[in-house]
Amino acid sequence: MNIYIQGMGCVSPQQTAAEGPFLAEIREYEGNRLKVLDPDYKQWIPDANTMRRMGRVVKMGIGAAKLSLQHAGIEMPDAIITGTAYGCLADTGVFLTRMIQRQESALSPTPFIQSTHNTVSGQIALLLGCHAYNSTFVHKGFSFESALLDSIMLLREKTEQQILIGGVDEITDHSHTILSRFGLYKQEPVRNTALLQSTTKGTIAGEGAAFFVLGTTKGAVKLTGLDTLYKPASQQEVSSAIQGFLATHRLSTADIDLLITGRNGNAGEDAAYTQLTQTLFPQTAAAAFKHLCGEYPTASAFAMWMGAQIIQQQQAPAGILYSGTAPQQLNRILIYNQYQGTHHALILLEKA
Amino acid sequence: MSEPVWIAGGGVICGIGATLPACVEAFSRMQPGMEEVQYLHTIHRGVFPVAEVKADNATLAAQAGMPAHISRTALLSKIAAQEAWDSTGLGDLLQYRIGFISANTVGGMDKTEDFFADYLQHPDKGRLQQVLHHECGSVTELVADAMGIRHQVATISTACSSGANALMYGARLIRNNIVDIVIAGGTDALTRFTLNGFNTLMILDQQPCRPFDDTRTGLNLGEGAGYVVLVSDVMRKRLPNAPWCRLSGYANTSDAYHQTASSPDGIGNYLAMKGALDMSGLQPKDIAYINLHGTGTQNNDSSEGKAIERLFAPDYPAVSSTKSFTGHTLGASGGIEAVFSALAVQQGIIYPNARFATPMKEWPVAPATVFSSGNKLSHVMSNSFGFAGNCSSLVFSKE
DSSP: OOOEEEEEEEESSSSOSSSSSTTOSOOOOBSSBOOOOOOOGGGTOOOHHHHHHSOHHHHHHHHHHHHHHHHHTOSOOSEEEEEOSSOSHHHHHHHHHHHHHTTTOSOOHHHHHTTSTTHHHHHHHHHHTOOSEEEEEOOGGGHHHHHHHHHHHHHHHOSSOEEEEEEEEOOOHHHHHHHHHTTOBOOSOOBGGGGGGOOSSOBOBOOEEEEEEEESSOOSEEEEEEEEEESOSSHHHHHHHHHHHHHHTTOOGGGOSEEEEOOOSOHHHHHHHHHHHHHHOTTSEEEEOHHHHOBOTTHHHHHHHHHHHHHHHTOOOGGGEEESOOOSOOOEEEEEEEETTTEEEEEEEEEO | OOOOOEEEEEEEEETTBSSHHHHHHHHHTTOOOOBSOOSSOOTTTTTSOBBOOSSOHHHHHHHHTSOTTSOHHHHHHHHHHHHHHHHHTOOOGGGSOEEEEEEOSSTTHHHHHHHHHHHTTOTTOSOGGGTTTOSHHHHHHHHHHHHTOOSEEEEEOBTBTHHHHHHHHHHHHHHTTSOSEEEEEEEEOOOHHHHHHHHHTTOBOSSOOOTTBTTOOOBOBBOEEEEEEEEOHHHHTTOSSOOSEEEEEEEEEEOOSOSSSOOTTOHHHHHHHHHHHHHHTOOGGGOOEEEOOOOSOHHHHHHHHHHHHHHHTTSOOEEEOTHHHHOBOGGGHHHHHHHHHHHHHHHTOBOOOTTOOSBOSSSOOOOOOSOBOSOOOSEEEEEEEOGGGEEEEEEEEOO
């Protein structure tokens, strides 16, 4: 059984939600926080009152979900699965702040209602009137990967399905302030287009939503493999896992036309990517994506969107290449992302 | 893909007991866990009864073998997961290909609440240690790391149905030969965030809740954790004791009606129960007992009753809501009730529904009101329905 990406949609800090050439221009940002370029959500959420109550993360999710359904040419999926590490941070922050400031009195229910992690999947189902399977995975750097694995297993159980699956996370002022205190982001002035050449510690915060329609009949791109590695003991274990993963698919590192890594400008973490690419993929062209969307736990959903676009369009935009030259034929892409050294994930995409 | 998945053991900590045997004892003595708030710092103490786990964090930490400063959600999780594992008799966990799939809705919110009070004074204030494990996934990892589980670690959050979905995902991991064993269920600690949230929805009862009673006026919140140990058919043969039962069917559907309310006819509930029955290859008459979602709100019990009527009428199985003892433990409830339901098949237990007196107008069927064991229960269903329309049903079978 093959699994195909039949539709995809992406709302991100880049011009990904609008019609137009694929990442023809990389949008440039100053500072350590990349914000989503909001499309006109009215096109997907007809009721103004409903839209007003919705948090930004919910709208981002609905936008990407609707784009992917449109792209697949379907209206009703057979399952809706979302990965989100942080869930609805904005409404959580509002309810928490009021609860503390008003000493647990005179609280409005709306932010609480909109704060639960399953709001994105639930609101998509509500908008579509979809009674099918509906789930939400909330596991840090594996949130999107768990949702993807669930989709793959559902398709193996019953092949004649089309599954809507995606990853979404938002930044809020509170989350950015608090995560900055943990030292995750660069303190000096930074531009996203220069991020990959950075030699200092820290990265830039990002956000976004990418959704896909997966099915077992024809599509332009095959989702061939997925694997995760939790808290590897050493860099050697990561290398072995990548080689083992490729061997499972009867491939060697030389069979990969383009490697997409989660390089994020944090000098310490990027050194590990460099070492790995130099030893395992010395001849392979390498691309990056976090200078486009920033760092966040479900950023690998953006990477999968980008990888699938590259295969479908047979074109790797200049602004994404980190090293080497992309070959003419882009038949096979490996995405290797790691999140804070603890969550490592591999996604293999192939031209159908 | 249809390889059988067995329940090899289970563990629970909740407002009626710190272990599964203690919980069963509480059911048999008709001792529900709702009391005045003791451990949570809230202005609602004395207003809303809650089913707290009767221990402070230091006591729970000692029991869990974890530091006392981490989230209560993780402490409860570790205690129940360890009990579940120990009950299987499989010995050293490190020798197996094993996953930990845990559900929760609050994550480390109990600590974040304390952090935020300082942080709101000034953005540089508040001890970062208190928000380090805010994320739902962090709570799961604290427990997975303490137990030494690395093969598969995942967290599900689908509001009040979260725990049940952890069992489904776990069963799929086994059927796809990704792991051989999964500890699956859920955990949630009581927090001010959820207590105040449910209060704004005006669905908290100021009296002990009365699920499926015509006089019901809302739910009581509880806290706790519950996990089953799922094993493959191959692992089943290595169990020192017979498995409790088999996870024969499950289904997850969406009500797609409202963010917080159930549809009047309970379409999502109906589809979940129907789907789980279909997967198990059973007829409605084969189900001997349903562990109801049964929160005690007007809306839930009426919708759930209507959905049961549509699927089961006119011959109903025994039904009861164990939330009349444990309170609504949110993300943990699907896990806790899965353990109760699996044990029900093994020991023939029908749990009592506390404080039932007057049948509902919408579905005038009386739940079981006394504890009994040794019944012949070949198939038991467990329902979990949640916010955002998430509906899940599980079926446990003797063979």
